Amino acid sequence: MASKVRLSYHRQLFLLLLVFLWTLVASFVLFQYGRERHFKAERLDAHLQLINLRMLDALDNGVEPSVFSTRWKGPFEELRVTLIDREGNVLFDNSLDTLPGTNHLNRPEVRSALRNGTGYIIRRHSESTQRNYFYSAMADDKRIIRTAVPYSVPLSEMLAADPAYLWFMVGMTLLMSIAGYFATRRLGQNITRLNEFARRAERGEWIDQTDSFPHDELGDISRHIVQLYADLQHTAAERDREHALALHEEQEKIRIKKQLTNNINHELKTPIAAIQGYVETLLANPELERERRTAFLEKSLQQVERLRHLLADVSTITRMDEASQLFQREPVVLNELIEEVVADMELRPEDQRLRVHVDFPKRVEVFGSASLLSSIFRNLADNAAAYSGGRDLYIRLADDTAESCTILLADNGIGVEEEHLPHLFERFYRVDKGRSRKLGGTGLGLAIVRNAVAFHGGTISVRNREGGGLEFRFTLRKYS
Structure with missing residues (x-):
């Protein structure tokens, strides 16, 4: 053969x-x-x-x-x-x-x-x-x-x-x-x-012809290997096994760390590259018109703001993962948080503004983190304003008991394809990546919403409404 x-x-x-x-x-x-x-x-x-x-x-x-x-x-x-x-x-x-x-x-x-x-x-x-x-x-x-x-x-x-x-x-x-x-x-x-x-x-052959190796570092190493091969064979094999085991453990740690940080690093590259491009253009063109210089600076500021939001979201979601006990719990009135959403929406530019329809007939109080509860309503409202394509936002109290409350938040936009629904709460998942980055989204908003709801002992789900748009349904325990 x-x-x-x-x-x-x-x-x-x-x-x-x-x-x-x-x-x-x-x-x-x-x-x-x-x-x-x-x-x-x-x-x-x-x-x-x-x-x-x-x-x-x-x-x-x-x-x-x-x-x-x-x-x-x-x-x-x-x-x-x-x-x-x-x-x-x-x-x-x-x-x-x-x-x-x-x-x-x-x-x-x-x-x-x-x-x-x-x-x-x-x-x-x-x-x-x-x-x-x-x-x-x-x-x-x-x-x-x-x-x-x-x-x-x-x-x-x-x-x-x-x-x-x-x-x-x-x-x-x-x-x-x-x-x-x-x-x-x-x-x-x-x-x-x-x-x-x-x-x-x-x-086991006798080796005496070492002249064929070059007189350099590689040649010296080769001659030593040949001379000590027999005596060090077993020691080298044991050393290699230990080294391979240590390397495997180290690579496993690196793999886990990369898996956790890879998405964050990827999201940081785009705004940093954009800022670098604008700054390099300004430095390379000192005679640039005042209007264009201002436009480049404004675009750089937008990217800096995007970085700030990204780091803030990463900090929030990391704290929820690793130090959730640091969030202070206190009585929080959900009606007041919803009023803040309505007020914030009215201050937005007209093309980013939604008409907010609130159906919250009674006062609802939850013992939890004010910042996390606010992030639930704020992120869901921001998501609807940025991506739904609709004109109306509906916030309704679906159920209220002594132990928990259930809230519906929906829009009348275009919704998403069914295949995307199971992944909407994943970190850095985007239905339309190009448009999300253009609008400054970090890809962490809905992940923060899911973790914040879980922090308060509840669950959240999403579906496409029959009349168009998305409907989020989440439950919050009043005393978790």
């Missing part, structure tokens, strides 16, 4: 180096391409949003949209300008002779503008003109202004990443691969010689 062909140590090491090196380079290239494309799209959107803002100002001053679009002289050829009312009807479009009758509220850029004030989409096909456009929309209290430029070859090339970066990375990686080949070949040759001497020593 033919012996199994095995790659030499040199080739194995070199292949491993190649896989690691090219994987690392590919990851950097893909990340840079995506980041550069997103940056260019944001910059183009900023130009178009400036046009949107000027047109809104012109409309407020009584200028007709046709007059504005005719007089506008800017850097974009074939600029398309569309005026849409908040019901989705097109009121003006400079690229069409006949206005379309279709409702435009389902357009992605329009939905985003109604939700966030502005929105854009890189490439979408127009049913009216049968062309692809880069759309940018802005909404105020009365209407939506949308500008668009044709997604032509020049535009796609402008949004594309610079290929010079790719060729530079490929060239550098090739040079590093060649250097790695020679380095691993030398190391592989030394390992091969050591392997041969080890085989001869294991067979």
Whole structure:
């Protein structure tokens, strides 16, 4: 039977180096391409949003949209300008002779503008003109202004990443691969010689040819191994077993620790990277316009606030896990906490505000932690305001006995898919990760709610309402 062909140590090491090196380079290239494309799209959107803002100002001053679009002289050829009312009807479009009758509220850029004030989409096909456009929309209290430029070859090339970066990375990686080949070949040759001497020593052969090893640190070590092999064999084996056991225990500890901290580390990277990017931009561009500098500082402050919320939530949930006895218990009136939720909701911006409907006909008092009980209502209300897409929040006392009370908190939003419901209370679990991070969510709010309810001897469940939205049902023991 033919012996199994095995790659030499040199080739194995070199292949491993190649896989690691090219994987690392590919990851950097893909990340840079995506980041550069997103940056260019944001910059183009900023130009178009400036046009949107000027047109809104012109409309407020009584200028007709046709007059504005005719007089506008800017850097974009074939600029398309569309005026849409908040019901989705097109009121003006400079690229069409006949206005379309279709409702435009389902357009992605329009939905985003109604939700966030502005929105854009890189490439979408127009049913009216049968062309692809880069759309940018802005909404105020009365209407939506949308500008668009044709997604032509020049535009796609402008949004594309610079290929010079790719060729530079490929060239550098090739040079590093060649250097790695020679380095691993030398190391592989030394390992091969050591392997041969080890085989001869294991067979008990007399070894007197040590000149083949190089006169360096590896050669000295190899000669000592050969000379002491027989005497130290049993001691080394016992030492290796003890070392393997200790290493396994240490790795198990590290694995458990990583499992606990990996999600936290991952959540910290995004705001830190964003802050670093804004600060580096400010330092690299001291002549930057005052408005843009202020915008970058405000965005950095938002990320700092996100970090503060994340650390506060991590601190809260850690205390509940490891030092729950430190939470002070006292009589807490739930009606007062609900009034705080209502007051807080009224102070929010209009697009983040929900109408709160309270059905709490009697005074309910619970002996527990005021901060944790407040976090239950606050986090559930914040979750509904940020992600439900609804306009109403309902808080109702479903049951009240001498031992416990049951409370329902629901919204009339879009709800979530059934497959996500069992995971909503898991730490750092997000239904829509991109939108959650954009809105500043830490992913710990519902986990804090679950632990806070459990701290007060209760349980919590969630379901999709038949009329739309989510309904949280939780029970609190009055004297736990």
